[in-house]
Amino acid sequence: IVSCRLDHDSAHELADRIRQTFYRPFELGAGEVFVTVSIGIAMTDHQGSTGASVLIQEADTAMYRSKAAGRNMVTMFDHSMRESIARRVELERMLRRALEHGDIQAWYQPIVSITSGRVKGFEALARWEVDGWMISPAEFIPVAEESGLIIPLGNHVLDEACRHLAWLRRNLADTQDLYMSVNLSPRQLWAGDIVETVVDALRRYELPGETLSLEITEGAMMDDSVATIAAMTALRSLGVRLTVDDFGTGYSSLSYLKRFPVSMVKIDKSFVDGLGQHESDSSIVAAIVAMSSALGLDLVAEGVETMEQARHLVALGCDQVQGYLYGPAAPSTVVPELLMPMALGDTEWAARGRRCGTTSRRR
Numbered sequence: 001i002v003s004c005r006l007d008h009d010s011a012h013e014l015a016d017r018i019r020q021t022f023y024r025p026f027e028l029g030a031g032e033v034f035v036t037v038s039i040g041i042a043m044t045d046h047q048g049s050t051g052a053s054v055l056i057q058e059a060d061t062a063m064y065r066s067k068a069a070g071r072n073m074v075t076m077f078d079h080s081m082r083e084s085i086a087r088r089v090e091l092e093r094m095l096r097r098a099l100e101h102g103d104i105q106a107w108y109q110p111i112v113s114i115t116s117g118r119v120k121g122f123e124a125l126a127r128w129e130v131d132g133w134m135i136s137p138a139e140f141i142p143v144a145e146e147s148g149l150i151i152p153l154g155n156h157v158l159d160e161a162c163r164h165l166a167w168l169r170r171n172l173a174d175t176q177d178l179y180m181s182v183n184l185s186p187r188q189l190w191a192g193d194i195v196e197t198v199v200d201a202l203r204r205y206e207l208p209g210e211t212l213s214l215e216i217t218e219g220a221m222m223d224d225s226v227a228t229i230a231a232m233t234a235l236r237s238l239g240v241r242l243t244v245d246d247f248g249t250g251y252s253s254l255s256y257l258k259r260f261p262v263s264m265v266k267i268d269k270s271f272v273d274g275l276g277q278h279e280s281d282s283s284i285v286a287a288i289v290a291m292s293s294a295l296g297l298d299l300v301a302e303g304v305e306t307m308e309q310a311r312h313l314v315a316l317g318c319d320q321v322q323g324y325l326y327g328p329a330a331p332s333t334v335v336p337e338l339l340m341p342m343a344l345g346d347t348e349w350a351a352r353g354r355r356c357g358t359t360s361r362r363r
Helices: 008-023 053-069 079-101 137-147 150-171 186-191 194-204 217-224 225-236 253-261 271-272 279-295 307-316 332-343 348-355
Strands: 026-028 031-033 039-041 075-076 104-115 119-130 133-135 179-185 212-216 241-247 266-269 298-301
Touching: 008 039, 008 075, 026 133, 039 053, 053 075, 053 079, 079 119, 079 137, 079 150, 104 150, 104 332, 119 137, 119 150, 119 332, 133 137, 137 150, 150 179, 150 194, 150 212, 150 332, 179 241, 179 266, 186 194, 186 217, 186 225, 194 212, 217 241, 225 241, 253 279, 266 279, 271 279, 271 307, 279 298, 279 307
Parallel strands: 039 075, 119 179, 179 212, 212 241, 241 266, 266 298
Antiparallel strands: 026 031, 104 119, 119 133
16 A cells, blocks of 8 residues: 555556566576566545545455456556445345355256257356346356355356256156266366365266366466366366366467366357458367367367358367357256257258258367
């Protein structure tokens, strides 16, 4: 905390000088080390009536805004952020109550083979409805991450996904090869009991490990710790698949895919969006397909919304897809209907696959 008489511009200038000072390399025994800082500034009024605790909270909010905007930035707190704080506090309170009462649901988005039209699996996604209105995951998931509620939330979705998959396998024909994909937060991975949590769920619902796929972020892989690798290795020993989510948008590299026991890669929607429009996106997708094939990894493309995108994916060698073209996430009661084309031998989705192209490099 800097206590001095500065106006808005002078405070920002001082903070920026601090930021630039940290940006210079530090000489350590192992060599040069580069760090960046994200700075938040809060200022009291002319009467100095704002208390220290409030100033710290406001500066902290502004600092997190700097991080969210890309880090290595200076952000000045403004009053619009105060509304954001109040909303976040209220959301956290509501989320705690929703988890206690079991109000968070798992909805399921199909993962489909373009060429065969068959549903290969589902991704379980958290959905929260309050008084008839859906609260966006983009709003409540960050709150869950920051508050630590992502651990009970993630465990709840995992349990619901396994329970529903077990029901499908018991009650519907031709579902023994289905798999369920569940997002795994870095906090869950680092909590230390994720392996026991997964073992309990698989045993409770009598599921083989290969029916479960856990999606991890590239950020989780960047935590190249012994505990992280040990947890991932233990999960793979159960037969559980490990999927790298949103591949290509973070900092992971080929070396990370070789070092970690992953079994599947998801191509991020941002690359799929540009297929057929931007040559660079097609080149990136082609490179990811070739890399996955060389490493023996399965591949899924996310966010497929048009037939043109599906055609390009088939031509590039990616067969498994999910997105609005094949259906949004839906409640568990709708899932049997999504499987009907597969169970009844309906040709509609297969025809979609044929319309997407007749050649495919399928693994």
